[in-house]
Amino acid sequence: MIAERLDPAVVKSGDHVIIRMPSTNAKIVCIKPDNMVSLGKFGSFKASELIGKAFGHTYEIEKGGSIATHTLAGFDNADITEANNQGIVDNPLSQKMTFEEIEHLKTMSLAGDVSAKEIIQSLTENNEAFDKKTEFSKSKYILRKQRKFMKSFVPLETSVFNVCGYFFEFNPGKIRGIRIDTLSQVLSLANVYSCARILAVDDGQGMVISALLSRMAEGGQVLGIHDGDVSNYDVIRYMNFSPATKSRLQSLSWSKLHHNVEPFTEHLPENASADDMAGRERRMRGHAKLSETLDNLRRGEFDALVVSTNYNAKSVVEKLIPYLGGSRMLVIYDQSKEALLEAFDWLRKSQSFLNVQLTESWLREYQVLPGRTHPTMTTSGGGGFILSAIHLAPAQQDC
Amino acid sequence: MIAERLDPAVVKSGDHVIIRMPSTNAKIVCIKPDNMVSLGKFGSFKASELIGKAFGHTYEIEKGGSIATHTLAGFDNADITEANNQGIVDNPLSQKMTFEEIEHLKTMSLAGDVSAKEIIQSLTENNEAFDKKTEFSKSKYILRKQRKFMKSFVPLETSVFNVCGYFFEFNPGKIRGIRIDTLSQVLSLANVYSCARILAVDDGQGMVISALLSRMAEGGQVLGIHDGDVSNYDVIRYMNFSPATKSRLQSLSWSKLHHNVEPFTEHLPENASADDMAGRERRMRGHAKLSETLDNLRRGEFDALVVSTNYNAKSVVEKLIPYLGGSRMLVIYDQSKEALLEAFDWLRKSQSFLNVQLTESWLREYQVLPGRTHPTMTTSGGGGFILSAIHLAPAQQDC
């Protein structure tokens, strides 16, 4: 009953890992044994140090780029009601250490000669106002300084949740602004499951296709239709997918949609060079792959059609609907509602779709701390829109 | 320093009052001494009974249509953690009273022969499962029954907040779907204040104009431009405005926008009848009023232009912008974002506006009860969109 172990227990050499820093900044790095991983002002550590270590822990960077597990503090009990105390006057002069002294400590910290804890201790001891602060203010002060000086980080798996969150925050344009809640709804609405055959258009560099692949097992298949000659599904390379998972993806250029595959007829002259022969081999493999992909497409009856496109959505859907099976889902994502309205209207007026819905997802994160629970003060403006519908089977002619 | 007393201390004869019922249903009634006010299944009471009584209290309807102040129960302390108790099996058979017996009680209650309290007591005493219920379930059960049987109500003032809330809930189409948070933002953005001169287009039956008038004092003025021959600002009649407040409103038909006022030249024949003379008087007053209104419009330099229209928003704004002063606000409301996009684009490209903003308000209500605090489970889908901009003064020619 215990299933195959899927989750990476520890960081492996060659993995991509998301490194979350105390500033809540993050970066994706590829862990190669000989590299140093630089976290800017949070220091650098040897990638080899992380190999074999568990995800989800907090590690502190020590002298020489080694790392050690860091114990997290639990909830503190500072009281919000003291947050606004009458006597305190904000004054940068209450810090007795000079700018130069603090800079010196920072340099020593980067070199690993002094720990963040020691810096923060120095700062608080030399801050005249610190003792006058309420517990709430003290806690806030220390947290702020920790974010500034702690040379610690948490390695996170490149799961769909984490990768989508990473790009949404740091490069939303790359993934067409799809937020993880919206992406999750795409997966649910499209009824993605282990051995589904899915037709997909993903002009967001493969974020959607990565999510589809992550839910696939043996028998599952994703066929991605892309513009240009080669697909740009860059996001996939961060996912640490197994070769088996990667093999579930086929891709086809729009320009080949109506392509007729002729038999492969290239003949080499008798005294062909090794290069010529290798070239023919390559072209033959390409021909076979294209032929196979087109066969797959034209077999039709796909289990879902999932679209995130820079083109006119209605024009895309019109072209691909013939390949979608009956009682299967059409799911279209876009950042703008206006980009979906024409398709929405067309789907509703068509006799081939049921349950046509245009929805917008709404997500809210909270800070949960004793006495200080509230929604986060800043948030994303929006996570995108989904247009979905149930596709009907064409009327049968045999009765 | 104590200002003029504005709020109605008690219900006056002829007032409109919002009656909120235990079901959270509500209705607006006009309190006339000889009328009965029917609240359907919650009974009827004599309007005269409410005259002189204070707003905001809960009144219970007693035998013969009299009313008495009802003491509200405070917070109860039912515990949500018991909400889902294992032993309870929902079973309508646990009620020992028959359908007929309960109906009989209801009839007696409507006649005032038995109080809601007594009915609920009968129901709980005859419910076998009641004692097995947790405190949470008991509290929920009683609240549900109170909503069904309590013949009580709360009279509310027809303030802008209450009237907008009433129509938004029960007839949103009438007020073009404007929600009170959005309407409030219109007032702030337009910088409405006591003696402002405001140009307004309100195709939502006067909800916006009512809100503008409510913020006016001596010196303030609202000029409403409407389609058709006469304005339909029906909402105003619910507001219990004083004659002085009502006199701050002028209105003008769009069809008169370019009207040239000629001197009033109607002469009566020597032996004119009383009717003829009255007619001439009426037409002369109408002529004077139109003339005055057009003078006011053409004086221009209005302090705000506030628009809620069924017409193309850009076409409306283009016509009225010449009458708006410099450094004054243009504020346009609509239910649909799409209806504002053309005007948005036009304003941004124009050199006559600064700070062009398209916003959507978001409002959330919560249930706050000990141990059971959460946002309300159902809500309105949206409250509308506001397009606003600062209007610049035309470049001066004199330098």
Place this chain on the structure above:
Amino acid sequence: MFHQYKTFIENGDLVVIYLNYDSMLTVRVATDGSLNNKYGTFRHNDMIGQKYGSKIQSQYGKGFVYLLHPTPALWTQVVPHRTQILYLPDISFISSYLDLRPGKVVIESGTGSGSFSHSIARTIAPTGHLHTFEYHEIRAEKARKEFVEHNLTDIVTIEHRDVLANGFGVTGIADAVFLDLPAPWDAVASAKEALRRDTVGRICSFSPCIEQVQRTALALDEHGFADIRMYECLVRDYEIRSLPLPSIDEAIDGQKVNFKLNKNDRKKRKLESGANSLTSQEDGNSEVMLSKPVDNARGHTSYLTFAILAPAAAS
């Protein structure tokens, strides 16, 4: 059915009968069976051999219905509500956060009406497993019956059990734990016990009230869970209308303008099933497509509290 699509309807299959967007039901197709509703009598024999997604006529051509393939999303819309159920936005977000994929082992408590269970099973099949626990005996029985009818018994094990008193009875096997309990904090210790310790374990607690979140977060913190984060997820539905937005010049010229809502869309929706009739009335070409949020929306379902349990020992 729920984790394997079919193309044709066969005898014994479960079919979702779609009347309109808020009226669906399920039937198990049986030779010579029939379904009666206000649109007429529909013979199961007419369904057998049809493709999923087909429209079939009633016996005397009075009306029609659509035959849909069961999916967890449709099941959520037709499941008999024995409790408050989870809807698609929460289901989707929780599934992603808990990183559910084929092969994962999941614990759910309580089972409730089984709406989420079907979705979890679909996502972790064919190699994963869901252990779901329900302390209300009748609900547990009903859910068990559904899992059998839906051929989910190889993916789902349901147990009638008071997990607050007795724990989950498993140790170190779960990739993820989902709690939908009135007092989730009392299940945190058991959840920790049930989670794997060789990799990151994940937990989600689903509670409507903020006070439950506050207590659960404290319990998670006390038991060594980390990265405690809380979210809410909802969706907003939009409708579109085609409306004329005439220039104000028409009013200035004194023209009468008809602002009536184009009722086409509403008609179209009604015609999704029901009486046969025509629907292809074209829009006036002066109309503009306007969208707005549907008037009444779900304002809250529950707060979603997540945490991770880092592996026992960092090597």
Place this chain on the structure above:
Amino acid sequence: MFHQYKTFIENGDLVVIYLNYDSMLTVRVATDGSLNNKYGTFRHNDMIGQKYGSKIQSQYGKGFVYLLHPTPALWTQVVPHRTQILYLPDISFISSYLDLRPGKVVIESGTGSGSFSHSIARTIAPTGHLHTFEYHEIRAEKARKEFVEHNLTDIVTIEHRDVLANGFGVTGIADAVFLDLPAPWDAVASAKEALRRDTVGRICSFSPCIEQVQRTALALDEHGFADIRMYECLVRDYEIRSLPLPSIDEAIDGQKVNFKLNKNDRKKRKLESGANSLTSQEDGNSEVMLSKPVDNARGHTSYLTFAILAPAAAS
């Protein structure tokens, strides 16, 4: 200035200098004064006599700025932040809920940075009065100075006072009380004391954390306030972009498509002030107007807890 518009700028007036949508400042115009910024030197003498809403050139024609009339909404954008301030959505909603209108008497505590105070004063002028209390002495002094400079002293009285310890010092005069305090529950009794009892009194408490709401609601209930309701209000800003949305036929035909964002709008915005140059580049006509929420938004300000105090005796 804040409750009476003027048309022309005179010596001694307060003017909001608008550089762009997120950069504004105020100056008090004085004969022979000047303002220096990166767009050049702007002479006050050039401002005097101009209409509010005019654009003026810098001394050597290098750049320009706009001269705006002060309003509470603009003041909210330029006010020196001595504390967290209230923004327009909360200000608007609270003002409506508390039914603020000319003639109302309002109590506010604390004054904070005075953002809301200016708005209240504008709304209740000329016959209403705001009593505002601030327990932080320096903040109180700064606010007092602003009220004097802004000619609000006939509408606003500010007092440096610890209202938790000493109450508001007034009885039965207020139509509405607004609390923005870390421990608002401790001010509920004083608020009740300050409210009129001959008509419906209204109270609003503004608190960022839900625990504050929970305690305040209990205190309101204990002190006999009724109809305790809690809200949150935010706005979402939209931006529009003109983008080409070509038919997929172009990709099928193998054409290269340029999806680049039309930068016009951004350019336009930059040109709101600053260097003189041209801006009237027309959009390509194949582009579609698309809106989307601005990427980063305010996710929370505070919870707004309201209650009413019904009149003392129903006659």
